[in-house]
Amino acid sequence: MRSEAELEGVTLLGNNKTQYKTTYSPEVLEKFPNKHPGNDYMVTFNCPEFTSLCPKTGQPDFAEIKINYIPDQYLVESKSLKLYMFSFRNHGDFHEDCVNIIMKDLVKLLNPKYIEVEGIFMPRGGISLYPFANYGKPGTEFEAIAKTRLFAAIDRRK
Amino acid sequence: MRSEAELEGVTLLGNNKTQYKTTYSPEVLEKFPNKHPGNDYMVTFNCPEFTSLCPKTGQPDFAEIKINYIPDQYLVESKSLKLYMFSFRNHGDFHEDCVNIIMKDLVKLLNPKYIEVEGIFMPRGGISLYPFANYGKPGTEFEAIAKTRLFAAIDRRK
Amino acid sequence: MRSEAELEGVTLLGNNKTQYKTTYSPEVLEKFPNKHPGNDYMVTFNCPEFTSLCPKTGQPDFAEIKINYIPDQYLVESKSLKLYMFSFRNHGDFHEDCVNIIMKDLVKLLNPKYIEVEGIFMPRGGISLYPFANYGKPGTEFEAIAKTRLFAAIDRRK
Amino acid sequence: MRSEAELEGVTLLGNNKTQYKTTYSPEVLEKFPNKHPGNDYMVTFNCPEFTSLCPKTGQPDFAEIKINYIPDQYLVESKSLKLYMFSFRNHGDFHEDCVNIIMKDLVKLLNPKYIEVEGIFMPRGGISLYPFANYGKPGTEFEAIAKTRLFAAIDRRK
Amino acid sequence: MRSEAELEGVTLLGNNKTQYKTTYSPEVLEKFPNKHPGNDYMVTFNCPEFTSLCPKTGQPDFAEIKINYIPDQYLVESKSLKLYMFSFRNHGDFHEDCVNIIMKDLVKLLNPKYIEVEGIFMPRGGISLYPFANYGKPGTEFEAIAKTRLFAAIDRRK
Amino acid sequence: MRSEAELEGVTLLGNNKTQYKTTYSPEVLEKFPNKHPGNDYMVTFNCPEFTSLCPKTGQPDFAEIKINYIPDQYLVESKSLKLYMFSFRNHGDFHEDCVNIIMKDLVKLLNPKYIEVEGIFMPRGGISLYPFANYGKPGTEFEAIAKTRLFAAIDRRK
Amino acid sequence: MRSEAELEGVTLLGNNKTQYKTTYSPEVLEKFPNKHPGNDYMVTFNCPEFTSLCPKTGQPDFAEIKINYIPDQYLVESKSLKLYMFSFRNHGDFHEDCVNIIMKDLVKLLNPKYIEVEGIFMPRGGISLYPFANYGKPGTEFEAIAKTRLFAAIDRRK
Amino acid sequence: MRSEAELEGVTLLGNNKTQYKTTYSPEVLEKFPNKHPGNDYMVTFNCPEFTSLCPKTGQPDFAEIKINYIPDQYLVESKSLKLYMFSFRNHGDFHEDCVNIIMKDLVKLLNPKYIEVEGIFMPRGGISLYPFANYGKPGTEFEAIAKTRLFAAIDRRK
Amino acid sequence: MRSEAELEGVTLLGNNKTQYKTTYSPEVLEKFPNKHPGNDYMVTFNCPEFTSLCPKTGQPDFAEIKINYIPDQYLVESKSLKLYMFSFRNHGDFHEDCVNIIMKDLVKLLNPKYIEVEGIFMPRGGISLYPFANYGKPGTEFEAIAKTRLFAAIDRRK
Amino acid sequence: MRSEAELEGVTLLGNNKTQYKTTYSPEVLEKFPNKHPGNDYMVTFNCPEFTSLCPKTGQPDFAEIKINYIPDQYLVESKSLKLYMFSFRNHGDFHEDCVNIIMKDLVKLLNPKYIEVEGIFMPRGGISLYPFANYGKPGTEFEAIAKTRLFAAIDRRK
Ligand SMILES: [Ca+2]
Ligand SMILES: [Ca+2]
Ligand SMILES: [Ca+2]
Ligand SMILES: [Ca+2]
Ligand SMILES: [Ca+2]
Ligand SMILES: [Ca+2]
């Protein structure tokens, strides 16, 4: 079990004054130290409750966002991730832009070895759009892996 | 969020004078600039509402068209893609030809790093036909990847 | 096996001069005699390849049409039903109107004991619309059954 | 366990001289006595390997046949049912006719309290056809139940 | 196809000045005349893109809303229904309240013979909550049917 | 929680000298008192590990057995039910007979208000056989319900 | 939206001092007033995170608990329901007993018009056990409905 | 759209004198020119209506045949493929032999760059048999790919 | 079709004196010559009817056994494989041992180029155990492939 | 079948004095010798009944734990694995920590050639978290394979 010192920086979990921001707020993201740096491992988040706005018409869009990353020194705290996701609620951007922005914010927060972000957006006009972006830390083997992973999300959809 | 300049060339989205062409019209396709050229990423479209005609008998055919591409400088605007897809409505061609034509039109529009197009056609005479075509930009690593990807659509079908 | 006399009126099946009409054409429907009038039975058609147009915007719509009927003296010939369904291709009407029209045309053709027609239309604007209409021949027990059957399609969708 | 007397009339099961007839042969059906006449019960057969011919074009058709019955004095032996089903292989008839014929042959063999037969035929021309016929023994409560059961197969399909 | 007169009152469909309200706005709902008053029929809407707020904590909630109704003189226009659904975006209420409010607003707009509304809300704290409300017009047979329908949504969930 | 007195008669649960009989052994069944006689309730068992032998050829058969009952004074203990099911391992009987025998043994043990037993047997010769038997205690309302329940298992299979 | 008065009695929602009891604690359940007493409606809870102990061996058991009820004057608050469910964590009882206890506690709290509780327990020894209990308020039509609902859970399982 | 010259050799499509052969007839296969030789692409056929006979007992067998190939100069015409498949109807051979024969006949017809054929046969005696054969044109990269593809069909089955 | 010479050694197929052994009997396995030695191909068997005993407690275990192999000179005859599988009925061994034994017996019989065997055992104590063993003929490329295939069964399970 | 010597060290299987510990107890794990050291093989465990506590709030968490390993000299005994899993019942730790701890305990017990552990945790706050950790024995080829396997769990989820 984690000591209190190991939980330093985790301020939102179990806190009852939660503020739900609805404009893009990357500053709500929190991290805590990775206690298993000796072995690389993968952490997956499934976020089926994402909504944003169309940047041209203002119409609400809905998506399931999937995140996979290999941590280096830090892990993202999941309640802060929830609040970050909710902060897109009144933000207008194309689907392709939202997915790239989420990936870049998490790279900035965590400096992970690897990360990928996928958006499964609900159809508009009879067509569905699913962007997938990823990143491998330069100078690690994950830089090359990122390129081969571009096709992974395609193949797990039926 | 995109500035107006970043949306230049996007004329169909939110426009209420939409014309639904029903003869093959590649000219309706529109593109807009990719704001994330620093990292390769994949964009997927699912188009379950495709219909064309048999080139010999005139009988309507129905398919789900799936498109995956890695953009270079441009992204295809999704409403224009919808209108392009609808323009096959009175066009007669074999399933294998339709899929290759769609792929070539998008290569011409976007000059992407990579693209693949798959057609899941409804059965005729107790047999279903699913063509899959792809393209990797010459001189990039995606030229070789295209060859290995020929088998990808097979393996994600159950 | 049916004698030639029992196939009288069936002109489209196996005919190679098939004309695919694309404007509403109820006159293509054909019927043939029911050889089992001694026992009531149900005949089901699943038609996943239906397309029509929005009556206001002209945008193509797509649906799966499901038909269930209890014949009296006649059965509808399935190839003629296919041609009838295809004839909505350039017809513009609301989803609710298409389903009611199909039901009424089949009542007129077959004078069946019972019939129900359901349309599973593809979503528009994030909402799907499924109309369900039915009919029980006046003076039979199916008149009352028709009312209770209004809820049947709801409950078989998950 | 059944005594030999209780298996009298069962000649095909475990017999290695099996003849696979391919023209309609209701005479291959065999029955054996019901040992549980004190309580009504239901027996279900799923036969996913049915094939016949189109009566007009000769094209092979394929179906899954589902049979449900409440026995009275006799049960149908399952290997003989298999051979009966196989005997439609070179028989030409409309889907609606095949299903009614199977039901009537089993009524003749078993004189059951109740029986229903459903055919799930593979699509032709983009349309699937599923006939459903049933029978309740006159003078029993199953005569009335048969009428309400006409809608049962519809509602269990999704 | 509908004449212009038959489309009177439909102002939002095909209109490019769409305003997406995000506070509860029942006034955006529009209706048009039912052209098939001679036969009762069912109209179903599936709305998987509903979001509202928790009335106590302000946390966003997400749901799929399902609506089934039997029209009397009017049908609800589907684009106006979409805008109405979107108007709950910044509205705070318990799940049970949202579902009852939607039902009552549609009763007021359409005065239908029958209507039912179901909400499939995403889980909170490991528990999912699905409210189901309905209404049958007083003095019609649907008043009694409404009571038996209270159990319908339960039984179609697996 | 149950007192020791309330567990009297439960000898197999937690006992490490379990004997797995492989010839039909109805005597292994154990029961314990129903503590909720004030309200009728349903108890369901799913037993996917049933195997017996063909009475004529000796070939092993496999099935999933489903049991539903409304208790009166007693409940069957689930470990004893497991041992009873396993005791059919070297027993030869037709599928229809196995299902009726299981039902009758449980009626004898429990004297329940209602019980039904269904067998989902693996296919032989391309055909699957599913028997369904039930019982309602004479003089209760479940006697009549048993008759209508004969069709229940059919309709929940897809 | 609910006024503060309408939320009186709701003490756990949004409270950050949540205590997770692990011995049976019916006293944690909270209720709030039903604002829609004019129309009967159904409220469903899905609780896939239930765990208790075997009363004889102490082995942990796991289940999904499903609750459906028609409120009268009160609704159960969902966070308090979560805490109540968690309080079975170190409680030992047979599956049949747990389900009846949950139903009775909710009847006592809410005095609802109707309630049903189902437990989908994980298999033990190759057999799964699913109890289903229900209650209709004496003197209402739901008293009779409760008896017919005993079979509902069986039929929605596949 | 294809010109008449580009359809030369296609004699069966749209022809109403179709003969359905039921003894192995590789001569019915027809081909037409590939108009997209500049890019390799994959063509998939799903044939769920295959039936043949056991070479020793004469019992009918049923299978779904799946074909994937990369064309070189020619494509197989789909109606001729249907007739070829139907010609196995009275042909007796082991499952493993049927699949290899189909592959070899298509290699002979098309001289493709790559081809694979899979048979999903219905179970016999409680066991299902699925053969998978493939071929890569000697001297191309597909010769080596064929060997790695031997495992592909296994892994896409669940 | 196979000549009689090509069927030499196949003694069980179509034979009516089948003996069902219930103690481990590898000697019942039969083989016949591979007629397609020019191209490597894969043969898959699905055996969902496997049962054995726990070596310590004697409790029956149930599994689905999956076999994939690339033949060299011989194929295993499927009826003999069925009898071999049934012979584990009274054999006691750990799951991991059963799967390794089956693989080794088939290697001994067939001397195949490659083989893999997987067991999907039913859960015990809330945990399922799935062993997977394989073999590549020494001196062939399949020796190395066998090592990479160790992970294949994991990834096709969902 | 295993001799008694080969079962030495297996003390929990078939033992009726089972103690269910609820605080983290790695000492309950037991192992037995691998009888097939000549061929590498994979052993998979699916454990859908895992529960632990949130380290900060104390709220119970639920998960399905999946374990895959290639044994060297030892196999883990499955009943002891069950007891080990149950011992997390009152242990508080983050999801990422639980999965890494389980993996490390099994490495310590078995010194396997390869192992991977995945946790499919139930959603909290609308987000699901799935950690995946693995290990390849240093100096074997599995050390490198472990790195590529980090992505395996992602791709088998749909
Ligand atoms: Ca996906
Ligand atoms: Ca479709
Ligand atoms: Ca596909
Ligand atoms: Ca439906
Ligand atoms: Ca089939
Ligand atoms: Ca069906």
Ligand SMILES: [Ca+2]
């Ligand atoms: Ca959603």
Ligand SMILES: [Ca+2]
């Ligand atoms: Ca969920």
Ligand SMILES: [Ca+2]
């Ligand atoms: Ca539902």
Ligand SMILES: [Ca+2]
């Ligand atoms: Ca099974």
Ligand SMILES: [Ca+2]
């Ligand atoms: Ca069933």
Ligand SMILES: [Ca+2]
């Ligand atoms: Ca669970």
Ligand SMILES: [Ca+2]
């Ligand atoms: Ca259930």
Ligand SMILES: [Ca+2]
């Ligand atoms: Ca397959």
Ligand SMILES: [Ca+2]
């Ligand atoms: Ca598997």
Ligand SMILES: [Ca+2]
């Ligand atoms: Ca998974």
